[in-house]
Amino acid sequence: xxxxxxxxxxxxxxxxxxxxxxxxxxxxxxxxxxxxxxxxxxxxxxxxxxxxxxxxxxxxxxxxxxxxxxxxxxxxxxxxxxxxxxxxxxxxxxxxxxxxxxxxxxxxxxxxxxxxxxxxxxxxxxxxxxxxxxxxxxxxxxxxxxxxxxxxxxxxxxxxxxxxxxxxxxxxxxxxxxxxxxxxxxxxxxxxxxxxxxxxxxxxxxxxxxxxxxxxxxxxxxxxxxxxxxxxxxxxxxxxxxxxxxxxxxxxxxxxxxx
Amino acid sequence: xxxxxxxxxxxxxxxxxxxxxxxxxxxxxxxxxxxxxxxxxxxxxxxxxxxxxxxxxxxxxxxxxxxxxxxxxxxxxxxxxxxxxxxxxxxxxxxxxxxxxxxxxxxxxxxxxxxxxxxxxxxxxxxxxxxxxxxxxxxxxxxxxxxxxxxxxxxxxxxxxxxxxxxxxxxxxxxxxxxxxxxxxxxxxxxxxxxxxxxxxxxxxxxxxxxxxxxxxxxxxxxxxxxxxxxxxxxxxxxxxxxxxxxxxxxxxxxxxxxxxxxxxxxxxxxxxxxxxxxxxxxxxxxxxxxxxxxxxxxxxxxxxxxxxxxxxxxxxxxxxxxxxxxxxxxxxxxxxxxxxxxxx
Amino acid sequence: xxxxxxxxxxxxxxxxxxxxxxxxxxxxxxxxxxxxxxxxxxxxxxxxxxxxxxxxxxxxxxxxxxxxxxxxxxxxxxxxxxxxxxxxxxxxxxxxxxxxxxxxxxxxxxxxxxxxxxxxxxxxxxxxxxxxxxxxxxxxxxxxxxxxxxxxxxxxxxxxxxxxxxxxxxxxxxxxxxxxxxxxxxxxxxxxxxxxxxxxxxxxxxxxxxxxxxxxxxxxxxxxxxxxxxxxxxxxxxxxxxxxxxxxxxxxxxxxxxxxxxxxxxxxxxxxxxxxxxxxxxxxxxxxxxxxxxxxxxxxxxxxxxxx
Numbered sequence: 001x002x003x004x005x006x007x008x009x010x011x012x013x014x015x016x017x018x019x020x021x022x023x024x025x026x027x028x029x030x031x032x033x034x035x036x037x038x039x040x041x042x043x044x045x046x047x048x049x050x051x052x053x054x055x056x057x058x059x060x061x062x063x064x065x066x067x068x069x070x071x072x073x074x075x076x077x078x079x080x081x082x083x084x085x086x087x088x089x090x091x092x093x094x095x096x097x098x099x100x101x102x103x104x105x106x107x108x109x110x111x112x113x114x115x116x117x118x119x120x121x122x123x124x125x126x127x128x129x130x131x132x133x134x135x136x137x138x139x140x141x142x143x144x145x146x147x148x149x150x151x152x153x154x155x156x157x158x159x160x161x162x163x164x165x166x167x168x169x170x171x172x173x174x175x176x177x178x179x180x181x182x183x184x185x186x187x188x189x190x191x192x193x194x195x196x197x198x199x200x201x202x203x204x205x206x207x208x209x210x211x212x213x214x215x216x217x218x219x220x221x222x223x224x225x226x227x228x229x230x231x232x233x234x235x236x237x238x239x240x241x242x243x244x245x246x247x248x249x250x251x252x253x254x255x256x257x258x259x
Numbered sequence: 260x261x262x263x264x265x266x267x268x269x270x271x272x273x274x275x276x277x278x279x280x281x282x283x284x285x286x287x288x289x290x291x292x293x294x295x296x297x298x299x300x301x302x303x304x305x306x307x308x309x310x311x312x313x314x315x316x317x318x319x320x321x322x323x324x325x326x327x328x329x330x331x332x333x334x335x336x337x338x339x340x341x342x343x344x345x346x347x348x349x350x351x352x353x354x355x356x357x358x359x360x361x362x363x364x365x366x367x368x369x370x371x372x373x374x375x376x377x378x379x380x381x382x383x384x385x386x387x388x389x390x391x392x393x394x395x396x397x398x399x400x401x402x403x404x405x406x407x408x409x410x411x412x413x414x415x416x417x418x419x420x421x422x423x424x425x426x427x428x429x430x431x432x433x434x435x436x437x438x439x440x441x442x443x444x445x446x447x448x449x450x451x452x453x454x455x456x457x458x459x460x461x462x463x464x465x466x467x468x469x470x471x472x473x474x475x476x477x478x479x480x481x482x483x484x485x486x487x488x489x490x491x492x493x494x495x496x497x498x499x500x501x502x503x504x505x506x507x508x509x510x511x512x513x514x515x516x517x518x519x520x521x522x523x524x525x526x527x528x529x530x531x532x533x534x535x536x537x538x539x540x541x542x543x544x545x546x547x548x549x550x551x552x553x554x555x556x557x558x559x560x561x562x563x564x565x566x567x568x569x570x571x572x573x574x575x576x577x578x579x580x581x582x583x584x585x586x587x588x589x590x591x592x593x594x595x596x597x598x599x600x601x602x603x604x
Numbered sequence: 605x606x607x608x609x610x611x612x613x614x615x616x617x618x619x620x621x622x623x624x625x626x627x628x629x630x631x632x633x634x635x636x637x638x639x640x641x642x643x644x645x646x647x648x649x650x651x652x653x654x655x656x657x658x659x660x661x662x663x664x665x666x667x668x669x670x671x672x673x674x675x676x677x678x679x680x681x682x683x684x685x686x687x688x689x690x691x692x693x694x695x696x697x698x699x700x701x702x703x704x705x706x707x708x709x710x711x712x713x714x715x716x717x718x719x720x721x722x723x724x725x726x727x728x729x730x731x732x733x734x735x736x737x738x739x740x741x742x743x744x745x746x747x748x749x750x751x752x753x754x755x756x757x758x759x760x761x762x763x764x765x766x767x768x769x770x771x772x773x774x775x776x777x778x779x780x781x782x783x784x785x786x787x788x789x790x791x792x793x794x795x796x797x798x799x800x801x802x803x804x805x806x807x808x809x810x811x812x813x814x815x816x817x818x819x820x821x822x823x824x825x826x827x828x829x830x831x832x833x834x835x836x837x838x839x840x841x842x843x844x845x846x847x848x849x850x851x852x853x854x855x856x857x858x859x860x861x862x863x864x865x866x867x868x869x870x871x872x873x874x875x876x877x878x879x880x881x882x883x884x885x886x887x888x889x890x891x892x893x894x895x896x897x898x899x900x901x902x903x904x905x906x907x908x909x910x911x912x
Contacts, residue, residue, distance in 0.1 A: 002718060002719055004715075005714070005715035005716075005718045005719035006715070006719045006720075008711060008712065008715045009712065009715045009716060009719055009728065012708065012712045012715075012732070012789070012793075013728075013731060013732065015786065015789075016732065016735050016786065016789070016790070017735065018750065018756070019743070019746035019747045019749060019750045019756075019786065020735060020738070020742075020743065020746050022746065022749045022750050022755075022756045023742070023745065023746030023749045026749055034749070034754075034755075036759065074639075075639045075640045075643060076640060078635075078636040078637070078639060078640065079636060079637055079639075079640035079641070081636050082632075082633045082636035082637045083637075086629065086632075086633045086636075088630065088633055094637065094641070097641065097644065097649075098644075100644075100648050100649075100652075101644065101647075101648055103839070103843060104648075104652075104843070104888065104891070105843055105844060105846060105847025105864075105887065105888075105891065106844065106847060107847040107848075107849060107864050107867055107868070107884070107887075108652075108655075108847060108884045108885075108887060108888055109648060109651070109652070111655065111867060111871050111880055111881070111884050112648075112651035112652050112654065112655040112881075112884065113647065113651045114871060115651065115654055115655055115658055115871075115877055115880075115881060116650055116651035116654035116655065117651070118666075119654060119658075119665070119666075120654075131643070131646060131647045132647055134643060134647070135643060135644055135646075135647030135648050138640055138643065138644065142640075153342060153344065155340045155341075155342055155344040156344050156346060156347075158311060158331075158338075158340070158344065159338065159340055159344035159345075159346070159405075160346075160357070161310075161311075161330075161331040161332050162309060162331055162332075162336055162337070162338035162406070162415075163332075163337075163357050163358035163361055163405065163406075163409075164332050164333075164335075164358055164361030164362055164409075165332050165357075165361055166330070166332050167330075167332075167632075169332075169361075170332075173357075174346055174348075177348045178347065178348055192737070195739075196739050196740070198739070198740065198741055198850065199847075199849075199850070203871065203872075213739055213741050216739075216741050216742070216745070217741055217850060220741070220745055220748075220854055221853065221854075224745075224748060224752075228745060229749075232739075232742040232745060232746070235738065235739060235742060236738050236742065239737050239738045239739075240734065240737075240738075242737075243734060243737050247730070
């Protein structure tokens, strides 16, 4: 029974990783037509360095992701404080209103934004993408920070108030430091959501301003080239490193907590 | 320290009346317990004094100041929470110094006073620990030190002992009483544990359904409960109801005499504490009963008996001699009219 | 010491502050909520409303155009029956992908729970989740390397059977489905595994001690308790897949015409935005209908959880 399970897991892992490994391997193949036999080369990575459009769009992606993380984290944290800690009418409805950004297919929200922003003169490009990305990231932030807030007891803030803190000081002295790991995780999540976002960026991109995923899509549609493999391999390596760093950090945080 | 006055306080949550016209005076320097079952409104009353809850009507005074609309942080209260609510990201010393810092006391002076408070709760050696590294009892002491270090006008305790095991709880009761008496703080203590209330308090207020049913010194309430609820919530009691007759009531054709004067009209209920009854002993009031069950507990024995008309009785006896009455034996329960408490119902 | 603690000096210093009144609670609550919901209104709710308006117009109200009210954009489904086929393709892709993900995901989660424990299990779990953290485009693109004529699969087959004909899966519906399953399987394994972890092993031992066979244990215990995970995984898969356009474009080529690609065309090349808006809203309606149909299952899942 156990070896059947192991064999199945191996199959799943093969299914998940095989294409990615093949794709990365091809990034190091000298032939522009992915021709065999394999001949090792780093020329495609070299070609990337000279590709101004890719470099620009990479910078755009990073700038938007950082701004999205900052804005969505601040807004979402504030909202989750109210949704988690305050009692008021309509709280349930406000929670449901957080769902559309996640539960509506991106192509619908993306085209809706394109149409509305164009119509009202907000336009497309950097600021339009930022508006969209933040809206997509906010629900995740509310979720992550809300879960964190459930683990910070309300009576800690009450205790601070009983000791002479104003509600605001109680929040900054007690709740915020205890919530910091959740907020950091939420920010990271928002960053990842934005960096990975393709559909909405695609509809809001202008000829002069686009993000890396949009550029990759355009490049793929123009035809496969090993250059796409190279940039994909780089991105993959980057995400894997980020994940590893995150895991190590959270482990370190975990041990600190237990200490 | 200051006296605390609560006058005509009403609090409703929607249609539910949580506190109904509460008026109570907490004497300066006294230890007052708010005793009641869950849902009686005792915690709400404490939170109104603390300022976490604003009453719908009524006035709260700390000393001479009307604090009804004053936010918590400006009330100068010290509070110990049921879960202790120690700040997990601060050391014990930082926790204790928090209230001092909020009052502008910093640096060496803050450290000195925090140390002093730590000494008072006998945890001088644990100042640099984090709350998670302390036992429940130690956390309890830190919470207490944190609440009293800045000399609050009033000390509020929200069931602080309920999370401790029995033995530790008894130690902490003694400790709490000592610290309260040394500091002379006006203290309000919320509990549902009658024994705790009896041991610790100068004054007890029993709450039920958002009203104060009875208040007074522990011995006074215990010996003279006014209602069936007060009698059964503070201590155990046997209840007897019957038609009134001159000087007492009638149970199964027998007169049960009541020492205090009362009006002969209709039916009445009396209460008798289980330790005030004896089996086949002296006493003017007598009722026949059959022993149904014996609970032997070393120093004492509890008898459960069936009286006339199946009326249940409970009797505590000190085990002066080793001879127990066997189960099934028919005996006389006897007690004095002075221990027969007439209840208002 | 007693004098120090009882000292009233501090209280004096504070009496000046005690006159301050508390701010009404709702002001703070509103201040916390307003930025988020204004942002969502600007980015989501108003655009959706705008799109609803657009979908009833004859043409986009830009420049000098004088649009009129019409149902034509929705009637396109009647007048151009191939659109129904396209909608069905999208629905079929979404249902098949979601179904395959559910079967494979639950099986993988169960295998993961059974095959390993402790550290080994954590590492395996991380390995499964890791690909999900890389860009979806890249993962889809990587399949073209495997499926295309002369790609990895053909290479492997020809290694054993030189001169074999090409499988040539690329640009077919199976290729799209493979890519989509690859994209969303980690989600499903994640949600199922979390549900399964919550099942107490004693429960299964208890059932076995009561004489339950494996298939009974699966049907009566594991499946009902894993249902919340299965359902949230299904929602997380179904919603993006029904709107997909990048996957069919890359892996489906000419075969890959879905509602997603039709909408994309209306907005990026045909520039018939009212038509595109109508299609987007039809898709939203389709999603809502499917949710409504499955909500009965959802409710049963909720009951199963309360029982457990």
